[in-house]
Amino acid sequence: MATAAQIDRRFGLDRRVVLPGLFALASGQSLAALEIGYETYGELAPDGGNAILVCHALTGDQHVASDHPVTGKPGWWRRLVGAGKPIDPARHFIICSNVLGGCMGTTGPSSLDPLTGERYAMRFPVITIRDMVNVQAELLNHLGVGRLRAVVGGSMGGMQALDWAVAHPHRVQSVIGIATAARHSAQNIAFHEVGRQAIMADPNWRGGDYPSDAPPAAGLAVARMAAHITYLSEVGLTEKFGRRLQDRSGLGFSFDAEFQVESYLRHQGLSFTQRFDANSYLYITRALDYFDLAAPHDGQLARAFAGSRARFALISFTSDWLYPTAEARRLVRALNAAGAAVSFCELDSPYGHDAFLLDAPEMNRIVDGFLRAEP
Amino acid sequence: MATAAQIDRRFGLDRRVVLPGLFALASGQSLAALEIGYETYGELAPDGGNAILVCHALTGDQHVASDHPVTGKPGWWRRLVGAGKPIDPARHFIICSNVLGGCMGTTGPSSLDPLTGERYAMRFPVITIRDMVNVQAELLNHLGVGRLRAVVGGSMGGMQALDWAVAHPHRVQSVIGIATAARHSAQNIAFHEVGRQAIMADPNWRGGDYPSDAPPAAGLAVARMAAHITYLSEVGLTEKFGRRLQDRSGLGFSFDAEFQVESYLRHQGLSFTQRFDANSYLYITRALDYFDLAAPHDGQLARAFAGSRARFALISFTSDWLYPTAEARRLVRALNAAGAAVSFCELDSPYGHDAFLLDAPEMNRIVDGFLRAEP
Numbered sequence: 001m002a003t004a005a006q007i008d009r010r011f012g013l014d015r016r017v018v019l020p021g022l023f024a025l026a027s028g029q030s031l032a033a034l035e036i037g038y039e040t041y042g043e044l045a046p047d048g049g050n051a052i053l054v055c056h057a058l059t060g061d062q063h064v065a066s067d068h069p070v071t072g073k074p075g076w077w078r079r080l081v082g083a084g085k086p087i088d089p090a091r092h093f094i095i096c097s098n099v100l101g102g103c104m105g106t107t108g109p110s111s112l113d114p115l116t117g118e119r120y121a122m123r124f125p126v127i128t129i130r131d132m133v134n135v136q137a138e139l140l141n142h143l144g145v146g147r148l149r150a151v152v153g154g155s156m157g158g159m160q161a162l163d164w165a166v167a168h169p170h171r172v173q174s175v176i177g178i179a180t181a182a183r184h185s186a187q188n189i190a191f192h193e194v195g196r197q198a199i200m201a202d203p204n205w206r207g208g209d210y211p212s213d214a215p216p217a218a219g220l221a222v223a224r225m226a227a228h229i230t231y232l233s234e235v236g237l238t239e240k241f242g243r244r245l246q247d248r249s250g251l252g253f254s255f256d257a258e259f260q261v262e263s264y265l266r267h268q269g270l271s272f273t274q275r276f277d278a279n280s281y282l283y284i285t286r287a288l289d290y291f292d293l294a295a296p297h298d299g300q301l302a303r304a305f306a307g308s309r310a311r312f313a314l315i316s317f318t319s320d321w322l323y324p325t326a327e328a329r330r331l332v333r334a335l336n337a338a339g340a341a342v343s344f345c346e347l348d349s350p351y352g353h354d355a356f357l358l359d360a361p362e363m364n365r366i367v368d369g370f371l372r373a374e375p
Numbered sequence: 376m377a378t379a380a381q382i383d384r385r386f387g388l389d390r391r392v393v394l395p396g397l398f399a400l401a402s403g404q405s406l407a408a409l410e411i412g413y414e415t416y417g418e419l420a421p422d423g424g425n426a427i428l429v430c431h432a433l434t435g436d437q438h439v440a441s442d443h444p445v446t447g448k449p450g451w452w453r454r455l456v457g458a459g460k461p462i463d464p465a466r467h468f469i470i471c472s473n474v475l476g477g478c479m480g481t482t483g484p485s486s487l488d489p490l491t492g493e494r495y496a497m498r499f500p501v502i503t504i505r506d507m508v509n510v511q512a513e514l515l516n517h518l519g520v521g522r523l524r525a526v527v528g529g530s531m532g533g534m535q536a537l538d539w540a541v542a543h544p545h546r547v548q549s550v551i552g553i554a555t556a557a558r559h560s561a562q563n564i565a566f567h568e569v570g571r572q573a574i575m576a577d578p579n580w581r582g583g584d585y586p587s588d589a590p591p592a593a594g595l596a597v598a599r600m601a602a603h604i605t606y607l608s609e610v611g612l613t614e615k616f617g618r619r620l621q622d623r624s625g626l627g628f629s630f631d632a633e634f635q636v637e638s639y640l641r642h643q644g645l646s647f648t649q650r651f652d653a654n655s656y657l658y659i660t661r662a663l664d665y666f667d668l669a670a671p672h673d674g675q676l677a678r679a680f681a682g683s684r685a686r687f688a689l690i691s692f693t694s695d696w697l698y699p700t701a702e703a704r705r706l707v708r709a710l711n712a713a714g715a716a717v718s719f720c721e722l723d724s725p726y727g728h729d730a731f732l733l734d735a736p737e738m739n740r741i742v743d744g745f746l747r748a749e750p
Contacts, residue, residue, distance in 0.1 A: 186612035187613070189637060193640055194601045194604065197600060198576075201594060218572075221572070222597065225569045226566075226601050229562065229566060232562075237565060238562070253401075253501035255575075259664065261561045266572070295618075
C-alpha cells in the first residue's frame with residue numbers, strides 16, 4: 001500500500017518545480033518562472049527532523065545517488081549517500097537539487113527566458129552562491145521542510161553548505177563542509193579565468209548564442225582539462241600515470257597523446273562536453289569567484305557566522321591544493337571565534353581535491369558519527 | 376683601436392650562423408641549413424677558459440642581457456648577467472643562443488624549409504632537449520670554444536645545463552641548474568597538453584599552416600595564461616592580487632576582468648602572442664615533456680651522470696611547484712651517487728617558479744661564489 005509520501009508527486013527522482021512570481025538575485029536582477037530540477041530520497045519524518053540537503057560541486061547535479069541520465073554512470077556521491085551509507089534514505093529525507101545556473105533541470109543560461117521564448121545565453125544574470133542557496137530554500141518551502149537536520153557538500157557544495165548557515169541560520173541544525181573554503185583564492189580565480197577565456201575564444205561560442213547541436217566543445221574541453229589538473233594532486237598524477245606511455249614502447253616524436261596522462265586528460269575534456277553546457281560553466285565559475293563569506297564583514301570571517309546556531313564539521317585532504325587545509329583551518333578559527341561548535345579533521349590522501357568523491361572510509365566515518373551525534 | 380675579437384663578426388649582439396650540411400636529430404630526422412640566432416658578451420680569454428653558456432627557458436631567447444627587439448624590454452636575466460653581476464662580460468665570455476625550435480632566429484617551425492621554400496609549420500621534426508644542446512655544441516665549435524667554464528640555466532635552461540654534462544661531459548667544467556628538474560612530471564605534461572590543445576583548438580591554427588599575420592592568438596593566449604599560473608605560487612598570487620578588484624569598488628556582476636588577477640592574466644596572455652610563435656610553443660613544450668635524463672638508464676638517474684666530470688650547483692625555491700625542491704633533491708642524490716661534486720641550496724621565496732627571473736640576491740651570491748671557486 002502506498003503511503004501519502006510515496007504518491008506525493010513532490011517527492012522522488014527526477015522532479016521539477018517552477019517557482020511562482022519573481023525570484024530576486026543578489027545582483028538586483030530577478031528571474032521569472034524559475035524552475036528547479038531536484039531529487040529526494042527517503043521519507044520526511046512526521047516531525048520533519050530528518051531532512052538532509054546535499055549540495056553539489058561545480059559540474060555536479062541532482063543525481064547524487066541515482067544514475068546519470070546522460071552518462072548512465074552511478075550517482076556522484078553513492079559512496080556517501082544510499083542504503084547502509086552515512087546518509088541513508090532508510091533514516092534520512094535526502095534532497096539534492098541542480099544549482100541555479102546549471103544545465104540539468106534548474107534554470108540556467110541554456111533555459112528559455114519565459115519573457116522572450118529564447119535561450120537566456122549570456123543574457124542570463126550573473127549569479128552567486130547565495131542565489132543558489134536561496135533557490136534551495138525555496139525548494140525546501142515547496143517540500144514542506146522547515147529546518148535541515150544537516151546541509152552537506154564538498155567543494156562548491158561545501159560553500160553552499162557554509163553559506164546556508166550564514167544566510168538561513170534558523171533553518172540549519174548542522175553543516176558538513178568537505179574540501180571547501182570560505183572564499184575563492186586568487187589562484188582559484190586565475191584557473192577559472194583560463195577556462196572562461198578558452199570557452200570564449202572558441203568561435204563556436206558566438207557570444208553565448210550557440211545552437212545546442214554546435215556548442216563550443218573545443219573550448220569547453222580545454223577549460224575542463226585545465227580544471228581537472230587542479231582536482232588531482234601532483235603525487236596522485238605521478239602515481240596514476242607518471243611518465244608512462246600510451247600503447248607504445250618508445251617516444252613517437254609526434255603530437256599524438258603519447259603519454260597516458262595526455263590521453264586521460266583529452267578523454268576528460270571530451271566526455272565533459274557531452275554532458276555540460278558551456279555557458280553554465282561560465283556562470284557557475286563566476287559564482288565561485290565571487291564567493292567570499294568575509295567580504296560583507298570587512299574581511300572578518302567570524303562575523304559572517306555571528307548569527308549561526310549550527311554545529312559544523314569540516315574535512316580537508318592533505319593533497320588538496322585547490323582548497324587546501326589552510327583554508328579549512330581559517331574557517332575553524334573563524335567558527336571558534338564566533339562561538340560555534342566545530343569539529344575539523346584533515347585526512348591523509350594522495351588524490352587531491354577529488355578525494356571527497358572517491359573511496360574515503362575515514363570521511364564516511366566522520367560524517368556518520370557527526371550525523372548520529374546530532375541532539 | 377679595435378682588437379681582433381671586436382672585429383670578428385662571430386662575436387657580439389644579434390648574431391646568426393648557418394650550419395653546413397645536415398644536423399642529425401634524436402628522432403632520426405635531420406635539418407638542412409640549420410640557423411642559430413645568438414649573442415655573445417665579453418671576450419674569449421686566450422686560453423679559452425672563461426666561456427659561460429647561458430641557456431634560456433621555454434619562452435626565453437638569446438637576449439639574456441640586451442634589450443628585446445620586439446618588446447624593447449631589458450634582457451631577461453639582467454639581474455644575473457651584466458657589468459658587476461655574477462656573470463660579467465668584463466671577466467667572462469658569455470654565450471646565449473635561441474633554442475632549436477624557437478622563433479627568435481634559430482631554426483624552428485616558423486622558419487623556411489630550404490628544401491621547399493615554405494615554412495616548416497607542423498612538418499618541422501619533433502625535437503628534444505638533447506637536440507637543443509647539440510645545436511649549442513655546434514655553435515661553440517663555430518665560436519672556437521672547446522670547453523665551457525660553466526653552463527647555466529633556469530627551468531628549461533637548467534635542463535639544458537644538466538644535459539650538457541650528460542651529452543658532452545668533456546666540454547663542461549661546471550653546471551648551474553636553477554628551478555629545474557631531471558624530468559618532466561605527469562603534472563608538467565598535463566599542463567603542457569592543456570596549452571597545446573588550446574592552440575590546436577583555435578581555428579586560426581589551421582593545422583599549423585597559419586599566415587604570420589593571422590596566428591592562433593586566442594589559443595596561444597589561453598596556453599600562456601594556464602602556464603603562467605604554474606610559474607607563480609598560490610601565496611604569491613594572494614600577496615600580489617588577493618581578491619582585489621580592478622578599477623571598481625564592488626562586484627560588477629559581469630564577465631569583465633573584475634578581479635586584478637584576471638586582468639593581469641589576460642594581459643600576460645595577450646602580450647605573449649605578440650612575441651611568440653604558436654607552433655614554436657607546441658614544439659618546445661613537447662621537447663620538455665620528452666625530457667627524462669634517467670629514461671635511457673632504466674630510471675636510474677645516477678647512471679646518466681656516470682661519465683660527467685663537472686661540478687654542479689643546484690638551486691630551488693620553496694614556493695616553486697612546477698619544479699619543486701623534491702626534484703632538485705632527487706638530482707642531488709643521483710649526483711652524489713655518481714660521485715659528482717654538487718652543492719645545493721633551497722632558497723626561501725614566495726614567488727614560485729618565476730623566482731629565478733626576479734630579484735634574488737641569495738641566488739646571485741651562490742652563483743657568484745660557485746663561479747669564483749672554480750679551480
